[in-house]
Amino acid sequence: MLSKRIIPCLDVRDGQLTKGVKFQGNVDLGDPVEVARRYYEEGADEIVFYDITASAEGRSIFLDVVEKVAETIFIPFSVGGGISSVAQMRAVLLAGAEKVSLNSAAVTNPGLISEGAAAFGSQAIVLGMDARKVPVTATIPSGYEIVIRGGRTPTGLDALAWAKKAEELGAGEICLNAMDADGTKDGYELTITSMVSEAVSIPVIASGGAGHPDHLYQVLTRGRASAALVASIVHFNEYSIADLKNYLKERDCPMREIRQGH
Amino acid sequence: MIAIIDYQAGNQTSVRRALEHLGLESEITADPERLRQATGLIFPGVGAAGQAMGLLTETGLDSTIRELVTAGRPFLGVCLGCQIMLESSEENDTKTLGIISGRNVRFDPAGRDEAGHPIRIPHMGWNNLRPVQETALLSGISEKDQFYFVHSYYPLPAPEYILGVTRYGVEFSSVFGREGLWAVQFHPEKSGPPGLRLLRNFHEYCVRAERGEV
Numbered sequence: 368m369l370s371k372r373i374i375p376c377l378d379v380r381d382g383q384l385t386k387g388v389k390f391q392g393n394v395d396l397g398d399p400v401e402v403a404r405r406y407y408e409e410g411a412d413e414i415v416f417y418d419i420t421a422s423a424e425g426r427s428i429f430l431d432v433v434e435k436v437a438e439t440i441f442i443p444f445s446v447g448g449g450i451s452s453v454a455q456m457r458a459v460l461l462a463g464a465e466k467v468s469l470n471s472a473a474v475t476n477p478g479l480i481s482e483g484a485a486a487f488g489s490q491a492i493v494l495g496m497d498a499r500k501v502p503v504t505a506t507i508p509s510g511y512e513i514v515i516r517g518g519r520t521p522t523g524l525d526a527l528a529w530a531k532k533a534e535e536l537g538a539g540e541i542c543l544n545a546m547d548a549d550g551t552k553d554g555y556e557l558t559i560t561s562m563v564s565e566a567v568s569i570p571v572i573a574s575g576g577a578g579h580p581d582h583l584y585q586v587l588t589r590g591r592a593s594a595a596l597v598a599s600i601v602h603f604n605e606y607s608i609a610d611l612k613n614y615l616k617e618r619d620c621p622m623r624e625i626r627q628g629h
Numbered sequence: 630m631i632a633i634i635d636y637q638a639g640n641q642t643s644v645r646r647a648l649e650h651l652g653l654e655s656e657i658t659a660d661p662e663r664l665r666q667a668t669g670l671i672f673p674g675v676g677a678a679g680q681a682m683g684l685l686t687e688t689g690l691d692s693t694i695r696e697l698v699t700a701g702r703p704f705l706g707v708c709l710g711c712q713i714m715l716e717s718s719e720e721n722d723t724k725t726l727g728i729i730s731g732r733n734v735r736f737d738p739a740g741r742d743e744a745g746h747p748i749r750i751p752h753m754g755w756n757n758l759r760p761v762q763e764t765a766l767l768s769g770i771s772e773k774d775q776f777y778f779v780h781s782y783y784p785l786p787a788p789e790y791i792l793g794v795t796r797y798g799v800e801f802s803s804v805f806g807r808e809g810l811w812a813v814q815f816h817p818e819k820s821g822p823p824g825l826r827l828l829r830n831f832h833e834y835c836v837r838a839e840r841g842e843v
Binding site: 371629 | 742743751754757774775777780816819820821
């Protein structure tokens with residue numbers, strides 16, 4: 368049976384994690400390669416890296432990080448943050464990532480999705496979208512608007528319409544971040560997640576709001592998401608990946624098991 | 630040395646990194662001479678069947694592959710590489726290598742998962758593999774192990790070649806072939822410990838084949 372995926376998300380600036388990650392023993396770890404290795408060993412199904420570096424120098428450091436990660440973990444991982452050209456996509460894929468995540472640049476230039484899909488296949492293209500709850504209007508019938516540049520700029524795009532458009536253009540997966548839930552630890556936004564999941568036939572990764580294992584259970588069942596992105600819930604040692612998986616498995620949510628003995 | 634056939638497939642470097650991690654010597658090459666010198670061949674692949682087949686024909690790699698398979702050189706096709714080993718694909722309506730009889734078809738969007746929801750296409754993520762025939766490639770691998778899949782078309786080989794099956798809307802053959810000539814739909818290089826185990830099994834078979842022990 369196809370498992371639901373749990374995907375830790377790591378923000379990287381100038382080659383270092385922006386917030387330290389604490390594992391058992393409360394050791395602060397800022398090295399993204401080391402943290403990726405720990406999550407891999409704990410049973411993460413995939414890992415997402417966001418490069419939040421602004422400078423060109425920081426970007427080349429980031430590519431070195433991607434290469435080292437690819438030599439260290441043997442599960443898929445994706446890379447996002449400021450990617451706005453096919454050349455940039457090629458650079459991170461060649462460095463060893465399986466997928467690139469497009470966000471703001473795809474809103475400004477939707478052709479980027481189809482160019483990426485044509486060059487590398489749909490499986491390599493994730494559309495990252497940040498959605499915020501707004502009053503329902505004729506232009507935003509779903510009541511969720513796409514915002515870009517870290518939530519600072521509203522776009523006037525309806526989240527549901529944009530998700531469908533991205534699928535048509537060739538995105539292989541959607542990572543849906545609900546801005547209102549992001550950082551609250553009050554749970555994922557189930558309404559927009561299930562709306563998008565039902566509107567498209569590609570997999571949807573839910574993002575934003577995880578604070579308790581039940582939040583993952585809700586979004587993977589009622590929210591119909593294929594995967595759940597997790598950040599601070601695992602970074603600060605509140606729960607391990609294994610804790611989350613055990614909780615979900617006990618509730619009959621299909622999870623990949625790590626079996627010893629290979 | 631295991632040769633990874635170079636035709637610019639997206640995952641060829643990942644396959645090399647996984648072999649390197651296992652301490653195994655490998656080389657990404659399109660040089661027919663180097664391919665002939667290899668103890669075994671891995672045929673990677675990501676993307677669309679039509680484009681990949683076009684590249685193989687243009688470079689003449691298609692005939693080198695046929696030659697080495699006929700000579701009995703251990704061979705492992707991965708993902709798109711596995712599909713291309715069959716005779717044809719519905720994807721771009723492509724005639725493929727025809728090393729093993731069978732064809733590739735698209736997942737039916739009307740297919741249902743275990744919860745009764747329509748399946749999502751591509752089939753993306755971790756899924757089980759149920760071995761149906763004993764084979765050296767799957768030594769030590771159990772039904773509990775999961776592997777990473779990403780594909781919209783699935784292989785439909787002739788029944789005698791089916792070695793392992795996976796359920797996604799339908800039950801399809803995720804491992805097929807015969808001893809020494811294997812095809813896997815998932816990505817062993819991205820499937821954690823059981824995937825690495827499978828690659829090691831392949832290497833061990835190559836070593837035994839070179840010594841004339843198989």
